[in-house]
Amino acid sequence: MKITGTFLDEITHDIPSNNWGPAEWAADFDAMKAIGIDTVIIIRAGYADRVTFPSRTLRSHVPNVRECYRDYVDLFLREAERCGMDFYFGTYDGKHWLEGDTRRELEINKEFCTEAVERYGDRKAFSGWYLSHELSGYDPAQIELYRELGTHLKKELPLPVLMSPYVHGRMQFDDPVEIEAHRDQWDTIFREISGFVDTVAFQDGQMHFSELPAFMEANCELARKHGITPWSNIESFERGMPIDFLPINWDNMHYKLSITEQYPIEKLITFEFSHFMSPNSMYPSARHLYNRYREYVGGFDESVRRSVP
Amino acid sequence: MKITGTFLDEITHDIPSNNWGPAEWAADFDAMKAIGIDTVIIIRAGYADRVTFPSRTLRSHVPNVRECYRDYVDLFLREAERCGMDFYFGTYDGKHWLEGDTRRELEINKEFCTEAVERYGDRKAFSGWYLSHELSGYDPAQIELYRELGTHLKKELPLPVLMSPYVHGRMQFDDPVEIEAHRDQWDTIFREISGFVDTVAFQDGQMHFSELPAFMEANCELARKHGITPWSNIESFERGMPIDFLPINWDNMHYKLSITEQYPIEKLITFEFSHFMSPNSMYPSARHLYNRYREYVGGFDESVRRSVP
């Protein structure tokens, strides 16, 4: 099973920037395309006071919004178009939803996404919506957020809506969820958001490696039961190291790939190519991960390897 | 507004070494010069049991002083001379001042700086003193340290004295200072050290980005009121990430540059070039930050870019 999608990591709160301009991003889209990536998902187009395009919505709603240096949404759309890829637009994360103010989160987000449609809705690559609010357990306010925002997005531009939740697992949390409780909660969540969300790509790095099969089976089964298409989000960074977060050990990625292909996953995406498995990454071990992956999926082409700067 | 000065980061307690020898340092001074840097400031010439030149003062005062592998002060002076730059000598930080023993800190430091004048005082590039003790709030013992050390330095070699304090801000501290309390304290500090310190370059990374304008305005106004020349120290590393400290996101640096140029800052220096914005840095994203910065200030020369190893 090949990885055919990746998040684009402008903006993040925990991954440092590669500091790329248009030329470096173009090289990276080439590297994505060379391994068969056909889908890119901007993880969030705005985050608190930060933004990836010159948004009048955030200017009016967010005091001291920090303007972006360039229009990253336009840049990514252009590259996706050049490379024949689908682009998913990640919604605004204002953090208001984490502070109990779902209404404000919704209000800004709806205006922000409408603005995005006005600016970019006719772009050829614009192919889907990504709900940037990461869920892990049942919360009525979050369901409301998903339903109302999902409805709005589909009204503005009737495209598939993707989510990428996480498991409250033992690699990250001291009070990890048990598989049965996870199953119960997600049965409810999927029932309530079905119709508003089309595709779910669970993150695969929060549970222990040995628990991955059980969670993957449950997640696939529950998604299909509620008519949601199961993708999977294979994390390409390592967890649980003194230095968080560096490119994953190829042995660990290979293990996760070998598990994933045993389940009826329709598409495999990763968080994320450009830092953790790109030959252009600020982390040199990512280049080797890229080469390991290419050898594994076949078609490793030595000339491409040599062309890497 | 261009960055025309940088700290040199031998010795530090929190930034790992690039492990450069003379050839690599020469290449890095070339890279500095290429973007217009005309001033280098060694952040401290000695630190507890470590030292940047073979100092008889530390040998006699510090048990188990760790000798340096080479004379970094001589190396940096030579490079500064070759590149036509000003060199500022950073005083000894024995940590005694942090433990309440200002007298011992002063005693060693005066002898150490006198030794530096004997060794390097006639070097063409030797152009200023840097007080390595970083202040943030009012403390009478620290004022005494600054007055007595500043007097000594000017007596030994009448050159400008620079300081680079930090704001006790919310990006680093749980009990951040409010702007008014900051203003009150620095009004007092500047009044008491005026005449002993010529130039102040506040670090710009400890407050939230949105607070930068208010602090920058206050700092400029207070410095000028007391006859001290305001520079600014734009931090080129990112704060508040799981990995501390990596090169700053260009968008964040651009934001800070755009704020800085709105205030009557006389010179912009950075902490620091060689790790965080150098094409030669151990952090590959620093090379891209260098390219982004060069594109921004103009004069980006593709041939220089290609000559980077």
Added chain:
Amino acid sequence: MKITGTFLDEITHDIPSNNWGPAEWAADFDAMKAIGIDTVIIIRAGYADRVTFPSRTLRSHVPNVRECYRDYVDLFLREAERCGMDFYFGTYDGKHWLEGDTRRELEINKEFCTEAVERYGDRKAFSGWYLSHELSGYDPAQIELYRELGTHLKKELPLPVLMSPYVHGRMQFDDPVEIEAHRDQWDTIFREISGFVDTVAFQDGQMHFSELPAFMEANCELARKHGITPWSNIESFERGMPIDFLPINWDNMHYKLSITEQYPIEKLITFEFSHFMSPNSMYPSARHLYNRYREYVGGFDESVRRSVP
């Protein structure tokens, strides 16, 4: 005194992977050989549910063992043979010994090491055993582990047995051991494991730099008293930084080298070459450390430097 041995860092729990395949490992063995390394020690051939070769022992004893992508033991043996190096096999660390179950740790380990002898015992480079359980103070259960496992290893293949303990020192622990207590405990430990362990290479990074001479003297004297050959394990990574663990500052490594050569150490090994002092490391500052080290030991050959990719 030159570094002539290094650990191989598959598997570790705290150092991220370089993600190398056979070609990259071959290049790194060349780089090792170029500075005179003649001994490689795999730090552990198995660790909890992870393993470096396809082991039927772990398959039968460890539920959900994660198979390795390739046989690293075979790969390392092949490279060691090509380069004329000695290979030490590191035992399994099942973590049971840390949870009080010495019997289970022994049971799996004996079968695991017997399997290793069956698979690799006739390989030319197979030259020694490394006890992967790191001791620091006296513990009767650990002595039992060492005696019974050491006896088993020597019965299976009568080769030298190496250990690499650590000092419970102030660079890592809040309750550092004093030199006298350290001396007393290791007098007892060495007495009880003499005959089962041939060589001891204390890690040199946990004490403060200024304490290194006293600990090195004690460790050499105690080892020789009990007929154990003293090596030393010079750590090539930096401790006590916000980012753990990056390549060590050359000044610090030079200091430790200068101390080490004052004591009757028979061989100097490092943890470890491929991440922290290799020209091929994921950490660019390791390449510069390699060059600094080569300049220091002499025979720095510019053509080798240029051949580095």
